[in-house]
Amino acid sequence: MSSARLSGVGVSSGRASGPVVRVAEPLGEPPAGPAPTDPAAEAARIRPAADVVVARLRERAAAASGDAKDVLETTAAMAADPALLSQAEKAVTSDGLPAARAVHQAAAGFISALEAAGGYMAERARDVRDVRDRLVAELLGVAAPGVPALASPSVLVARDLAPADTAGLDPAKVLALVTEEGGPTSHTAILARSLGIPAVV
Structure with a gap:
C-alpha cells in the first residue's frame, strides 16, 4: 500500500x-455542438431545469438549520439568478450552443469576475460552479455530482x-x-x- x-x-x-x-471529479465542459435545430425550444429548456435544481435545494434547506440552511438557500437563489439564466438563453439563441454548454459558458463569466475580485468574493466562485454543475447535469439528464x-x-x-x-x-x-x-x-x-x-x- x-x-x-x-x-x-x-x-x-x-x-x-x-x-x-x-x-x-465534477462534470466536464459539455460539447459545443451540434447546434440545436430549434434554438428557441432549446433555450426554453434552461429555466425549467433551473426550477428543478432550485426546488431540490430549497427542499434540503427546509430540512436543515443554522449555517447549512443559509448556504442551501443562498445556492438556491444563485440557481434562480435571472442574469445567469438570461445569459445562458442568449448563448443558445444567438450563438447556437446547446443548453448545457450555454449554461457552462454563462457561468464561466460570473466565475471569472468573482475570482478577479479576490478575497471573500473569490470564495463564492465555488458556489457558482456548484450551481453550474447541477444545472448542466439536469439538462443532460445525468446525476448531479x-x-x-x-x-x-x-x-x-x-x-x-x-x-x-x-x-x-x-x-x-x-x-x-x-x-x-x-x-x-x-x-x-x-x-x-x-x-x-x-x-x-
Missing part, C-alpha cells in the same frame, strides 16, 4: 484518521466540495474533509466548522 504526505491549512479544528473515500454514500466512517478527499453537499454531511459518517481547493472563508469551511468536522484545504 502506498502512502503520501499532504500539507494544507486547517479550516476546522480537530483530529481524525480513517479510510479515505475520494469524491468523483456529489458525495458518494459512505458504508463506514471515512475521510472525504476531493478537489473541492460543493457547499450544498457539505451541508448534507453526517458527522457520524464523515470523520474529516481534505480538499485541494478552498479557503477559511469558503462556505465549505464554514459548514465544516458548524458540523464539527475537521477540515484541511
Whole structure:
C-alpha cells in the first residue's frame, strides 16, 4: 500500500484518521455542438431545469438549520439568478450552443469576475460552479455530482466540495474533509466548522 504526505491549512479544528473515500471529479465542459435545430425550444429548456435544481435545494434547506440552511438557500437563489439564466438563453439563441454548454459558458463569466475580485468574493466562485454543475447535469439528464454514500466512517478527499453537499454531511459518517481547493472563508469551511468536522484545504 502506498502512502503520501499532504500539507494544507486547517479550516476546522480537530483530529481524525480513517479510510479515505475520494469524491468523483465534477462534470466536464459539455460539447459545443451540434447546434440545436430549434434554438428557441432549446433555450426554453434552461429555466425549467433551473426550477428543478432550485426546488431540490430549497427542499434540503427546509430540512436543515443554522449555517447549512443559509448556504442551501443562498445556492438556491444563485440557481434562480435571472442574469445567469438570461445569459445562458442568449448563448443558445444567438450563438447556437446547446443548453448545457450555454449554461457552462454563462457561468464561466460570473466565475471569472468573482475570482478577479479576490478575497471573500473569490470564495463564492465555488458556489457558482456548484450551481453550474447541477444545472448542466439536469439538462443532460445525468446525476448531479456529489458525495458518494459512505458504508463506514471515512475521510472525504476531493478537489473541492460543493457547499450544498457539505451541508448534507453526517458527522457520524464523515470523520474529516481534505480538499485541494478552498479557503477559511469558503462556505465549505464554514459548514465544516458548524458540523464539527475537521477540515484541511
